Amino acid sequence: xxxxxxxxxxxxxxxxxxxxxxxxxxxxxxxxxxxxxxxxxxxxxxxxxxxxxxxxxxxxxxxxxxxxxxxxxxxxxxxxxxxxxxxxxxxxxxxxxxxxxxxxxxxxxxxxxxxxxxxxxxxxxxxxxxxxxxxxxxxxxxxxxxxxxxxxxxxxxxxxxxxxxxxxxxxxxxxxxxxxxxxxxxxxxxxxxxxxxxxxxxxxxxxxxxxxxxxxxxxxxxxxxxxxxxxxxxxxxxxxxxxxxxxxxxxxxxxxxxxxx
Numbered sequence: 001x002x003x004x005x006x007x008x009x010x011x012x013x014x015x016x017x018x019x020x021x022x023x024x025x026x027x028x029x030x031x032x033x034x035x036x037x038x039x040x041x042x043x044x045x046x047x048x049x050x051x052x053x054x055x056x057x058x059x060x061x062x063x064x065x066x067x068x069x070x071x072x073x074x075x076x077x078x079x080x081x082x083x084x085x086x087x088x089x090x091x092x093x094x095x096x097x098x099x100x101x102x103x104x105x106x107x108x109x110x111x112x113x114x115x116x117x118x119x120x121x122x123x124x125x126x127x128x129x130x131x132x133x134x135x136x137x138x139x140x141x142x143x144x145x146x147x148x149x150x151x152x153x154x155x156x157x158x159x160x161x162x163x164x165x166x167x168x169x170x171x172x173x174x175x176x177x178x179x180x181x182x183x184x185x186x187x188x189x190x191x192x193x194x195x196x197x198x199x200x201x202x203x204x205x206x207x208x209x210x211x212x213x214x215x216x217x218x219x220x221x222x223x224x225x226x227x228x229x230x231x232x233x234x235x236x237x238x239x240x241x242x243x244x245x246x247x248x249x250x251x252x253x254x255x256x257x258x259x260x261x
Contacts (some may be wrong), residue, residue: 003078004061005187006180006194010054021051025196029165038162041178042197043203047072050196060190060226064191076181076193081114082181083195085223087175088118089142094171095126102169104211106132108162110139110152111184123149131216133224134161142226154230157220157245165207166195176204210248219243 025135028040045051049071056068057075067078070235078098078226088103095101110116110131116139123129129150131139132213141150155161164179182189199203214221218235220243225231233243 003191005191006057006075008054008057008194010051010058011109012055013132020046021048022046023050023054025050025054025178025194027180031224036209038157040206041163041165043178043200045198045200057194063088064215072197074177074195076187076191076195077189080179080181080193080195084115084166084188085118087166088115089120090170091168092118092122092125092126094121094169099171100169101125101171102167103125103129103131104165104167105125105130105183106161106163106165106211106214107182108134108164109136109182109184110179111127111136111182113138114186115183119150120146123147130215132161132211137224140226141224142227147226152224153215153233154219154222154224155214155220155244156222157243157256159245165211167208167211176207178207208226212242213244213247216242220245 007029009024011022013022024044026042026044027042028034028038044258050073053070053073056070057073058066060075062069067075074080080220091101093104110133119129124146131150131152131153132214133152134154134156137152139147139150139152141147141152164182166177166179168175176198177195178198179193181193181195187193218233219241221233222230231251
């Protein structure tokens, strides 16, 4: 009775007599039509622990077993809500101890009351929180004494922003995750979802670059104000508008087609 919303592909090959697992994990569907319109992120890996987790996950969704222990993957329902709340609370505790604390996240919608309450508490404790929420956002940023350390922007452009990125500073040892899930009750409680870590440093840097470019957007970005209205982000006097989506097109083409194909 649950919608399966996770995006995962597992290939098992016998190589030199030994089974080897290849896994693709993504934030968006394997759909040739929406792939032309949505911006998503995915990782293709042969990491043994992720491969073992993928096998356990497919056993879970094709059988009647309870959620098995996982090395890296965090499934929903059952585990993902608690893990998000733990990660947010850790940033709050680090801020109270004077340690580096920050949360950067990107998603389609932010609706879940427990997550919003945890973000308010973290922001009030001094955690710098920067959110990119394309659609519905029930959190109010910039409220004095509540959310003055929280900023929310939305980017509505040529492509539909669909990736879910979650980065936690972790006292100077950052952790980054991608997920199929938004911060919504339906994703955390009533759907089969997955969150997975970004372990490769080069990939983490690429994702950080995307997030930084979108923070610089002055063409398609809107800032959410404390009263719930949105204000368009404008360039400084004398500067040209910067469109992050258009800027990323040639970079992605070069990344996937280095020979100009």
